[in-house]
Each structure stands twice: as structure tokens, then as C-alpha cells.
Amino acid sequence: MEQEAKFSWSSIFEEAGNQVGFMGSFVRNMFRGGFEGNELIRQCYNIGYKSFSLTAITGLILGMVMTLQSIPTMKQFGAVSFVPAMVSISVIREIGPVIIALICSGKIASSIGAELGSMKVTEQIDAMEVSGANPIQYLVVTRIIACTFMIPLLTLMADALALLGGYIGANLGGHISLLLYFNKAIASLQFSDIFPATIKTIFFGFAIGFIGCYKGYNSNRGTESVGVAANSAVVNASLWIIVLDGIAVQLTSIFAYS
Amino acid sequence: METKTDTEQKVLPDKGAENNKEVVIKIEHLKKSFGSNEVLSDITVDLHKGENLVVLGRSGQGKSVAIKCIVGLLYQDSGELTVFDQDVKSLNETELKELRMRVGFLFQSGALYDSMTVRENLEFPLTRVKKMDKKDELDALVNEVLEGVGLPDAIDKMPSDLSGGQKKRIGLARTLILKPEIMLYDEPTTGLDPITSREISELILQMQKKYQTSSIIITHDLECAKITGDRLVVMNDGKFIAEGTYEELENSKDELVKSFFIKK
Ligand SMILES: Nc1ncnc2c1ncn2[C@@H]1O[C@H](COP(=O)(O)OP(=O)(O)OP(=O)(O)O)[C@@H](O)[C@H]1O
Ligand SMILES: [Mg+2]
Numbered sequence: 001m002e003q004e005a006k007f008s009w010s011s012i013f014e015e016a017g018n019q020v021g022f023m024g025s026f027v028r029n030m031f032r033g034g035f036e037g038n039e040l041i042r043q044c045y046n047i048g049y050k051s052f053s054l055t056a057i058t059g060l061i062l063g064m065v066m067t068l069q070s071i072p073t074m075k076q077f078g079a080v081s082f083v084p085a086m087v088s089i090s091v092i093r094e095i096g097p098v099i100i101a102l103i104c105s106g107k108i109a110s111s112i113g114a115e116l117g118s119m120k121v122t123e124q125i126d127a128m129e130v131s132g133a134n135p136i137q138y139l140v141v142t143r144i145i146a147c148t149f150m151i152p153l154l155t156l157m158a159d160a161l162a163l164l165g166g167y168i169g170a171n172l173g174g175h176i177s178l179l180l181y182f183n184k185a186i187a188s189l190q191f192s193d194i195f196p197a198t199i200k201t202i203f204f205g206f207a208i209g210f211i212g213c214y215k216g217y218n219s220n221r222g223t224e225s226v227g228v229a230a231n232s233a234v235v236n237a238s239l240w241i242i243v244l245d246g247i248a249v250q251l252t253s254i255f256a257y258s
Numbered sequence: 259m260e261t262k263t264d265t266e267q268k269v270l271p272d273k274g275a276e277n278n279k280e281v282v283i284k285i286e287h288l289k290k291s292f293g294s295n296e297v298l299s300d301i302t303v304d305l306h307k308g309e310n311l312v313v314l315g316r317s318g319q320g321k322s323v324a325i326k327c328i329v330g331l332l333y334q335d336s337g338e339l340t341v342f343d344q345d346v347k348s349l350n351e352t353e354l355k356e357l358r359m360r361v362g363f364l365f366q367s368g369a370l371y372d373s374m375t376v377r378e379n380l381e382f383p384l385t386r387v388k389k390m391d392k393k394d395e396l397d398a399l400v401n402e403v404l405e406g407v408g409l410p411d412a413i414d415k416m417p418s419d420l421s422g423g424q425k426k427r428i429g430l431a432r433t434l435i436l437k438p439e440i441m442l443y444d445e446p447t448t449g450l451d452p453i454t455s456r457e458i459s460e461l462i463l464q465m466q467k468k469y470q471t472s473s474i475i476i477t478h479d480l481e482c483a484k485i486t487g488d489r490l491v492v493m494n495d496g497k498f499i500a501e502g503t504y505e506e507l508e509n510s511k512d513e514l515v516k517s518f519f520i521k522k
Contacts (some may be wrong), residue, residue, distance in 0.1 A: 130361075
């Protein structure tokens with residue numbers, strides 16, 4: 001099968017070239033008339049609202065677990081009072097954005113890949129094209145923009161819940177008032193923690209939408225390629241998130257923290 | 259659906275002959291391969307205005323590939339293909355879009371948008387391509403074509419709630435709603451019961467009469483071929499091996515051609 005192509009440099013460059021081309025047609029179609037507002041809202045609902053509970057639970061437990069895990073260690077240094085600050089900084093700078101983006105790549109990139117892949121296989125995309133409508137505009141632009149919007153929102157929401165989870169975790173070990181906890185957690189945060197992290201999640205969201213759409217839209221004929229599209233969307237989107245995170249850390253340490 | 263077409267049908271070939279000069283699709287020596295798999299080896303055919311051309315051929319002979327080339331979903335490797343005197347391969351995005359608005363394509367699978375209701379499916383090309391936005395106009399058109407394919411009750415169903423044959427009829431309705439000048443039907447009656455098949459065949463005939471639509475009809479269904487076809491071609495090994503009216507081909511000497519007409 002073509003899909004199991006052997007590893008070769010030329011195929012990597014070809015793929016990269018195709019992705020650049022796909023990016024080009026995304027950008028072109030985004031600024032062309034006839035923007036699909038209703039569909040964008042529907043996708044925001046699909047992508048944002050339907051991932052809400054998953055990311056909310058993740059955020060809450062993440063904060064709680066981090067607090068519980070770090071209290072014993074910090075105790076050895078007599079620094080338990082630093083736990084809220086430590087948790088909030090690490091969640092907001094790094095762990096929150098990355099974990100939420102990875103979870104969303106599992107949930108959203110795969111479903112976009114599978115949905116567009118099956119539309120491709122059942123000739124729905126061809127049918128749109130043949131009727132003179134613009135499938136990139138209707139299917140791809142809306143999904144990518146929706147992801148780019150919603151992933152940062154989901155991450156911010158999960159971050160906030162992680163702080164709440166941290167409070168719950170702190171209270172499981174000993175009593176600390178909500179006010180005090182949040183004072184400590186939030187006082188330690190700076191603009192340079194939140195802002196670069198949010199910018200980063202915009203890119204994560206874009207990567208999830210883009211890779212999901214690219215893999216789905218370009219899947220091969222045959223039903224098995226729907227599974228391949230979904231799978232490779234998750235794998236590639238996750239990889240992109242890690243790579244983008246690496247780049248973002250370098251950039252923020254140059255511009256924001258210096 | 260009206261079924262008084264039986265008598266009128268005999269008038270049609272003359273009508274086709276009248277307009278014989280005007281060629282809407284011209285295909286010459288078309289070749290298309292996928293890797294080492296040569297699908298079309300040498301296709302030459304013209305479609306005249308107002309004519310129904312039926313393509314017969316065994317499964318996997320490349321019939322669907324051939325009509326996909328006509329709308330630029332696939333591109334030929336070599337050979338000429340012009341639609342309304344435009345070379346499809348050399349059209350830019352806007353020109354191709356304009357061409358596609360004049361050509362209707364019924365997919366073999368129906369290709370309904372499965373995240374939308376039947377109504378949304380039918381409105382999709384109207385609002386996107388024809389830029390219609392008046393609710394009552396849209397409703398009127400949607401109801402009209404649904405009546406035409408005999409499924410007025412399906413309007414608010416999801417495609418997943420329809421049977422295979424119903425999907426096909428909705429797919430047909432979605433294509434006809436744009437009133438295209440050329441219709442490409444990929445197996446419009448496959449998988450339908452004999453009664454619905456005949457209704458669809460007659461609908462195709464009606465379209466031809468009402469709007470002077472020129473059509474290419476791919477089918478395995480002899481009755482459909484007989485009802486709709488002004489001219490038939492038989493495809494084998496990526497070539498057209500015979501051409502003529504239904505009666506001519508039915509009485510052909512060629513074994514392969516004859517074998518298509520053996521009734522079970
Ligand atoms: N996009 C494509 N990529 C690769 N091969 C293709 C593609 N489209 C069609 N083929 C191949 O072309 C051949 C002809 O396919 P096609 O769908 O045109 O057959 P058909 O004559 O329409 O048959 P049927 O009556 O079963 O629909 C098949 O072998 C198919 O595998
Ligand atoms: Mg076919």
C-alpha cells in the first residue's frame with residue numbers, strides 16, 4: 001500500500017512541500033469572500049464545548065496532583081509555603097499548555113482527521129468541489145480557526161481549574177484558606193508567565209487544526225485510510241506541539257524572562 | 259412523477275439530431291493511468307447539446323475516472339478534453355469553478371454530506387454557489403426537487419437515516435437543483451428497485467426535455483439505457499469499442515457487445 005511508504009528523504013520533503021502548499025491554500029481561502037461564519041461557530045462549539053469536560057477534569061486533577069506530590073519534598077526544605085507559587089508557575093508556564101494541547105490533539109486532531117478523511121473517502125469533498133462550492137473554505141478554514149481560538153481558551157480555563165485543584169490538594173494535607181492560597185499562587189505570577197504561555201497555545205491550537213485538516217483532507221482512497229488519517233493526525237500534531245514548545249521556551253527565555 | 263413519457267420518447271432522437279452540430283464535450287484520445295495501472299487507454303467521444311449519451315461497461319473499466327476528468331477532479335495524462343470549448347486541464351481556479359457550475363455530477367455513492375440534513379444538503383450548493391438567501395425561494399426549490407425524486411418526506415432526515423437508494427435519489431436531487439447544462443450521471447439507478455429505477459430514468463428524460471440538458475449516463479441497467487439513451491457507447495479495456503443506438507448495439511455482431519444485452 002502507498003500509505004506504508006518506506007522512509008525516505010524525498011518523501012519527507014514532498015510531505016513538507018505539500019503542507020506548505022496546504023497552508024498557502026488555507027491562507028488564500030481565509031481572506032477570500034464568503035466567509036463561513038455559521039460553520040465557524042458550529043466548529044467552535046464542537047471543538048471547544050465538547051472538549052470542555054475533558055480539559056476541565058484534566059486541569060483540576062493536574063493541579064491537585066502536583067500539589068500533593070510536591071508537598072512532601074518541599075517539607076524537607078521547610079518550604080511548604082512555596083508550593084502554591086511553584087504549582088501555579090509550572091502549570092501556567094508549561095505543564096498546563098502542553099498537557100491540554102496533547103490531550104486536545106488526541107481528541108480534536110483525531111476527530112478532524114477522521115471526519116475529513118471519511119468525507120474524502122466517500123467523495124463528499126469531491127462533491128462539494130464539483131458543485132462549485134469551496135471545501136477548503138467550508139471545511140478547513142473554519143476548523144483551523146476554531147482550533148486556534150478554542151485551544152487557548154480551553155487552556156486558560158484548565159489553568160484556572162488547576163489552581164483550584166491545587167487548593168484542594170493543599171487542603172487535603174492541612175488547612176489553608178482559599179484566599180491565602182490564591183494570594184500566594186497569583187502573587188507569584190507575572191505577566192511574562194501568562195502572556196508567552198497563551199501565545200504558545202495559539203500556535204498549539206493552530207497546529208492541531210492544521211495537521212488534523214491536512215491529514216484528513218489528503219487521505220487516500222479506501223476506508224482504511226480514515227484510520228490512518230486519524231492516527232497520523234494525532235502523532236504529527238503531538239510531535240508539532242512538542243517541537244513548538246521547545247521553540248517557544250527558547251524564544252521566551254530570550255525575550256520575556258531576560 | 260408523471261409517466262406519460264413513453265410516447266414522447268420516440269420524438270427525442272430527432273430532437274438530438276436537430277442540434278447535432280453543437281458539441282458541448284469533446285474528448286479525444288484521452289489517456290489516464292494510476293501508477294502502472296492504465297485505466298483509460300484511448301477514449302474518443304463527443305457529447306452534443308441536448309443529447310443523452312449512455313456509457314456501458316464492466317465494473318472497474320474506468321467509467322467513473324473518465325467522467326471525473328470532465329469536471330477536473332482528475333486530470334488526464336494525455337489527450338484532449340474540452341467542455342464548452344474550454345480545455346479543462348488549463349483552466350484556473352475561477353474558470354474551473356464557473357465551468358463546474360454549469361456541469362452537474364451525480365456521484366456513484368451519492369456523496370451526501372453526512373453532517374447535514376437533507377434540506378441542508380440541498381441548500382448547500384444554492385447558498386454557496388448561487389448565493390441565494392431568500393428562505394421561501396430556497397424552500398420552494400428544495401420541495402420541488404424532492405417531489406421530483408419522490409422523497410418529499412425525507413426533508414429533515416439525516417443521510418444516515420436513509421436507505422442506499424434514498425441517498426442516491428437525494429444525491430440526484432442535490433445535483434438537479436442547480437439546473438446544470440450538462441449532467442454526468444454515475445450509475446443513477448444502481449441499487450434501486452425496478453419501479454424507482456424507471457422513475458429515475460424518466461426523470462433524466464424529463465430534465466433533458468425541460469432544460470435541454472446534455473447528459474452522460476453511466477449505467478449497467480439496460481432498461482435505464484433503453485429509456486434514456488439517444489446514443490450508447492460500450493467501454494472495454496479503457497476504450498470505447500462500440501457506438502450506436504440501443505437497437506443497433508442490441509443486434510451487434512460483436513460478442514463482447516452482445517454480452518451486455520443478454521437479459522437474465
Ligand atoms: N483516484 C484514483 N487513484 C488510483 N486509482 C484509481 C483512482 N480512481 C480510480 N482508480 C482505479 O481505476 C480503475 C477504474 O475505476 P473506476 O471507478 O473508474 O471504475 P468504473 O468503471 O467506474 O467501475 P464501476 O462500474 O465498478 O463503478 C480501478 O482499477 C480503480 O482502482
Ligand atoms: Mg464507477
